[in-house]
Amino acid sequence: xxxxxxxxxxxxxxxxxxxxxxxxxxxxxxxxxxxxxxxxxxxxxxxxxxxxxxxxxxxxxxxxxxxxxxxxxxxxxxxxxxxxxxxxxxxxxxxxxxxxxxxx
Amino acid sequence: xxxxxxxxxxxxxxxxxxxxxxxxxxxxxxxxxxxxxxxxxxxxxxxxxxxxxxxxxxxxxxxxxxxxxxxxxxxxxxxxxxxxxxxxxxxxxxxxxxxxxxxxxxxxxxxxxxxxxxxxxxxxxxxxxxxxxxxxxxxxxxxxxxxxxxxxxxxxxxxxxxxxxxxxxxxxxxxxxxxxxxxxxxxxxxxxxxxxxxxxxxxxxxxxxxxxxxxxxxxxxxxxxxxxxxxxxxxxxxxxxxxxxxxxxxxxxxxxxxxxxxxxxxxxxxxxxxxxxxxxxxxxxxxxxxxxxxxxxxxxxxxxxxxxxxxxxxxxxxxxxxxxxxxxxxxxxxxxxxxxxxxxxxxxxxxxxxxxxxxxxxxxxxxxxxxxxxxxxxxxxxxxxxxxxxxxxxxxxxxxxxxxxxxxxxxxxxxxxxxxxxxxxxxxxxxxxxxxxxxxxxxxxxxxxxxxxxxxxxxxxxxxxxxxxxxxxxxxxxxxxxxxxxxxxxxxxxxxxxxxxxxxxxxxxxxxxxxxxxxxxxxxxxxxxxxxxxxxxxxxxxxxxxxxxxxxxxxxxxxxxxxxxxxxxxxxxxxxxxxxxxxxxxxxxxxxxxxxxxxxxxxxxxxxxxxxxxxxxxxxxxxxxxxxxxxxxxxxxxxxxxxxxxxxxxxxxxxxxxxxxxxxxxxxxxxxxxxxxxxxxxxxxxxxxxxxxxxxxxxxxxxxxxxxxxxxxxxxxxxxxxxxxxxxxxxxxxxxxxxxxxxxxxxxxxxxxxxxxxxxxxxxxxxxxxxxxxxxxxxxxxxxxxxxxxxxxxxxxxxxxxxxxxxxxxxxxxxxxxxxxxxxxxxxxxxxxxxxxxxxxxxxxxxxxxxxxxxxxxxxxxxxxxxxxxxxxxxxxxx
Numbered sequence: 015x016x017x018x019x020x021x022x023x024x025x026x027x028x029x030x031x032x033x034x035x036x037x038x039x040x041x042x043x044x045x046x047x048x049x050x051x052x053x054x055x056x057x058x059x060x061x062x063x064x065x066x067x068x069x070x071x072x073x074x075x076x077x078x079x080x081x082x083x084x085x086x087x088x089x090x091x092x093x094x095x096x097x098x099x100x101x102x103x104x105x106x107x108x109x110x111x112x113x114x115x116x117x118x
Numbered sequence: 119x120x121x122x123x124x125x126x127x128x129x130x131x132x133x134x135x136x137x138x139x140x141x142x143x144x145x146x147x148x149x150x151x152x153x154x155x156x157x158x159x160x161x162x163x164x165x166x167x168x169x170x171x172x173x174x175x176x177x178x179x180x181x182x183x184x185x186x187x188x189x190x191x192x193x194x195x196x197x198x199x200x201x202x203x204x205x206x207x208x209x210x211x212x213x214x215x216x217x218x219x220x221x222x223x224x225x226x227x228x229x230x231x232x233x234x235x236x237x238x239x240x241x242x243x244x245x246x247x248x249x250x251x252x253x254x255x256x257x258x259x260x261x262x263x264x265x266x267x268x269x270x271x272x273x274x275x276x277x278x279x280x281x282x283x284x285x286x287x288x289x290x291x292x293x294x295x296x297x298x299x300x301x302x303x304x305x306x307x308x309x310x311x312x313x314x315x316x317x318x319x320x321x322x323x324x325x326x327x328x329x330x331x332x333x334x335x336x337x338x339x340x341x342x343x344x345x346x347x348x349x350x351x352x353x354x355x356x357x358x359x360x361x362x363x364x365x366x367x368x369x370x371x372x373x374x375x376x377x378x379x380x381x382x383x384x385x386x387x388x389x390x391x392x393x394x395x396x397x398x399x400x401x402x403x404x405x406x407x408x409x410x411x412x413x414x415x416x417x418x419x420x421x422x423x424x425x426x427x428x429x430x431x432x433x434x435x436x437x438x439x440x441x442x443x444x445x446x447x448x449x450x451x452x453x454x455x456x457x458x459x460x461x462x463x464x465x466x467x468x469x470x471x472x473x474x475x476x477x478x479x480x481x482x483x484x485x486x487x488x489x490x491x492x493x494x495x496x497x498x499x500x501x502x503x504x505x506x507x508x509x510x511x512x513x514x515x516x517x518x519x520x521x522x523x524x525x526x527x528x529x530x531x532x533x534x535x536x537x538x539x540x541x542x543x544x545x546x547x548x549x550x551x552x553x554x555x556x557x558x559x560x561x562x563x564x565x566x567x568x569x570x571x572x573x574x575x576x577x578x579x580x581x582x583x584x585x586x587x588x589x590x591x592x593x594x595x596x597x598x599x600x601x602x603x604x605x606x607x608x609x610x611x612x613x614x615x616x617x618x619x620x621x622x623x624x625x626x627x628x629x630x631x632x633x634x635x636x637x638x639x640x641x642x643x644x645x646x647x648x649x650x651x652x653x654x655x656x657x658x659x660x661x662x663x664x665x666x667x668x669x670x671x672x673x674x675x676x677x678x679x680x681x682x683x684x685x686x687x688x689x690x691x692x693x694x695x696x697x698x699x700x701x702x703x704x705x706x707x708x709x710x711x712x713x714x715x716x717x718x719x720x721x722x723x724x725x726x727x728x729x730x731x732x733x734x735x736x737x738x739x740x741x742x743x744x745x746x747x748x749x750x751x752x753x754x755x756x757x758x759x760x761x762x763x764x765x766x767x768x769x770x771x772x773x774x775x776x777x778x779x780x781x782x783x784x785x786x787x788x789x790x791x792x793x794x795x796x797x798x799x800x801x802x803x804x805x806x807x808x809x810x811x812x813x814x815x816x817x818x819x820x821x822x823x824x825x826x827x828x829x830x831x832x833x834x835x836x837x838x839x840x841x842x843x844x845x846x847x848x849x850x851x852x853x854x855x856x857x858x859x860x861x862x863x864x865x866x867x868x869x870x871x872x873x874x875x876x877x878x879x880x881x882x883x884x885x886x887x888x889x890x891x892x893x894x895x896x897x898x899x900x901x902x903x904x905x906x907x908x909x910x911x912x913x914x915x916x917x918x919x920x921x922x923x924x925x926x927x928x929x930x931x932x933x934x935x936x937x938x939x940x941x942x943x944x945x946x947x948x949x950x951x952x953x954x955x956x957x958x959x960x961x962x963x964x965x966x967x968x969x970x971x972x973x974x975x976x977x978x979x980x981x982x983x984x985x986x987x988x989x990x991x992x993x994x995x996x997x
Binding site: 036037038041042043045047048049050051052053056057060069074077079080081082083 | 144145147148149151152153155156165166167171172173174175176177178179182183186
């Protein structure tokens with residue numbers, strides 16, 4: 015049973031789903047520090063939610079830089095993202111209800 | 119900036135396991151290049167971090183990657199694998215685990231014991247400044263003593279004159295009875311002048327200590343020990359503040375001492391009821407304890423005490439001749455009280471250190487032999503592509519599993535060992551020994567040392583094996599490669615070391631056992647078998663001198679008549695631990711200055727004592743019932759006292775009196791001489807002892823009853839209890855032991871030392887023979903092919919046998935020589951524990967050397983014989 019994903023993991027999975035597919039871009043779009051992003055990518059890959067693929071060497075050569083490592087969602091990852099997002103939404107709703115009943 | 123970022127990434131990459139490093143670096147370089155490109159010098163990319171800030175993330179990423187290799191799942195699979203590997207080699211696993219366990223366990227036990235008996239026997243803070251003070255009286259032939267050695271006047275001299283000592287206190291000791299629901303309990307009691315808690319630096323565990331006015335007035339207030347609080351009052355906090363009955367008088371129980379606050383085992387403390395001034399100047403039965411003032415050294419304290427002793431001598435030596443050249447010496451309370459076991463403790467500490475060394479060496483040897491056997495396996499796996507890291511990780515885990523097994527078993531051995539030791543202490547009733555508890559620091563230390571040794575030697579050969587080229591290894595097949603030669607040399611050195619250490623331990627144990635046997639053969643001068651002793655203290659509050667004499671006479675007569683009792687007697691002390699001595703003067707003798715004044719042990723006995731003890735009469739007569747009060751005072755002396763007091767003449771008819779030459783007193787006539795007994799223990803020559811009659815001389819309120827029985831002496835105890843109760847149901851009996859037990863307790867340090875050292879030596883012998891066996895056996899397997907060739911060329915089996923054994927015994931022989939050197943060098947430390955034997959006893963050295971040589975020969979003979987039976991055809995085919 016995979017453990018439920020935290021906010022950081024969900025944000026990174028979400029970014030990957032939007033097509034933001036390599037580390038640097040994810041750092042820029044999520045605003046998370048690089049020291050968080052890369053280990054999380056590694057963990058998500060190990061859990062089978064992401065798979066990594068190296069950029070074609072020819073593309074890299076043409077652009078005159080080292081290869082990039084691109085990440086994409088696996089079906090498991092997509093499912094985990096949906097479940098996780100729902101769970102967060104539910105949690106937000108519960109918290110909202112609790113806050114309301116608390117004040118009322 | 120960018121360069122810094124690259125340096126940081128390179129630095130971080132070192133953490134990444136090598137197998138993943140290339141990919142890891144490539145990903146980061148790619149990202150960094152992308153970042154360069156995007157930023158490209160234009161300032162409009164606020165969302166993107168700066169290169170250094172970005173590259174900073176490489177460090178946690180690298181750390182995470184490294185850690186990922188060591189996740190729990192990973193480790194578990196390593197552990198499982200290690201478990202399987204170890205299970206396949208049960209002999210190796212068992213031996214390694216036991217070696218570790220005994221090494222760790224034995225070390226922890228011995229260190230814990232030494233720590234709590236010699237190094238830190240007391241819980242008192244700042245033990246270095248807590249000192250006892252004792253005198254030496256050369257004029258009396260009395261060496262430095264701290265026990266019942268000072269008089270109240272001398273205590274006052276020290277207290278009032280010393281500037282280097284503060285909080286000087288003194289105490290006397292005696293037996294008191296606390297009333298309980300069923301009768302009463304005897305408790306050893308200390309009576310204090312001054313505030314002991316203040317001097318010791320302790321606060322009571324419950325309640326309070328004595329108030330200064332209570333000490334001043336000598337009030338009836340009491341503090342009890344923690345152990346008495348537990349045993350007598352079930353740790354009931356409500357007893358503090360209540361009133362207890364001590365010898366029939368009400369005492370306010372004001373406090374409980376903290377645990378382990380044992381001053382000579384006293385369980386009850388009260389203020390001394392009278393002041394020091396009421397005692398004569400030579401009534402020496404007190405102990406003095408003090409704290410050194412700040413910034414004062416022991417040398418300064420002793421210099422000052424020398425001055426005080428000098429002033430006392432100048433003032434009082436005319437009246438008390440013993441003050442001529444007397445001295446006062448201070449020593450730390452720790453040192454004073456650890457003297458009994460100091461020698462034994464340090465010998466055991468040294469021995470157990472040797473054992474630890476041996477454990478490490480043997481473990482190294484075992485692991486080395488094992489790793490050598492597996493080096494081909496490792497090389498093969500390496501050639502097939504197994505990462506070196508993984509093989510090392512497996513071996514590391516294997517060593518760790520082994521270490522955990524050994525460590526756990528070691529803790530078990532330590533706990534059981536300490537429990538066993540406490541039992542021994544209890545059974546032998548060894549005096550003045552604090553509680554022994556497991557010392558965690560020591561356990562940690564010995565555990566760490568042996569485990570580190572295990573890891574180091576487990577990994578070293580693996581590192582070597584995995585580094586070597588598989589091709590070379592296959593090439594070296596059947597021949598001896600340079601690397602293997604090097605390892606063989608290491609193994610031989612280890613075998614030599616094991617032999618040397620084992621020999622040193624065996625010699626030590628041999629000497630101790632030998633001297634212990636000699637000690638057992640010493641004639642005690644009487645019959646110590648089938649004799650039960652016990653002590654009774656009658657309270658002065660209920661008995662006067664006359665009724666005490668009546669009580670003990672009656673007790674003696676009644677016990678004497680009990681069925682099963684051959685004879686009974688009363689005595690103030692008995693061998694092997696007589697302690698009451700008394701200065702005497704012989705009629706017509708002028709004691710010139712320079713000679714020592716006689717101070718024999720003075721024992722008061724009832725008629726029948728010599729018969730009950732089995733002490734032979736040499737000349738004259740023993741004490742009879744006719745020697746009573748009102749009749750002329752008479753005494754019996756032992757042979758040592760006859761020589762000391764009267765020289766070579768027949769002493770019967772000669773007279774002496776109690777006290778120094780200047781003192782007055784009744785003349786006492788010697789009526790008989792009895793045989794010497796070992797009155798201070800088997801290892802001390804008989805000391806002069808003078809016997810007076812309890813029927814004639816009032817001798818205090820406490821005596822021992824000695825009952826010689828027909829059968830088991832302890833079986834008579836219930837009948838004696840009944841007899842005592844019929845005389846006075848409130849009087850407890852205590853210090854119940856047979857004389858044999860008393861003798862065995864008096865040589866407890868030697869007994870423990872020889873027993874422990876013998877255990878260590880046996881363990882060492884076992885380890886050494888295992889080491890020799892494994893090295894030879896492994897060597898034979900490695901040389902199977904060579905041996906096959908030799909035999910195919912016509913070598914006789916006996917020749918092969920000789921060859922293998924001879925080669926195996928070369929390092930053993932070197933080790934034996936080294937071991938003899940060590941044993942000779944450290945033998946001196948044993949001297950104080952030896953009896954009637956030299957630390958360089960050639961017989962012991964010879965026997966032990968032969969024994970070890972024999973065991974080594976056997977250990978190498980077994981595998982060698984297997985080699986000599988080999989079929990050369992099979993041997994040659996062997997890969």
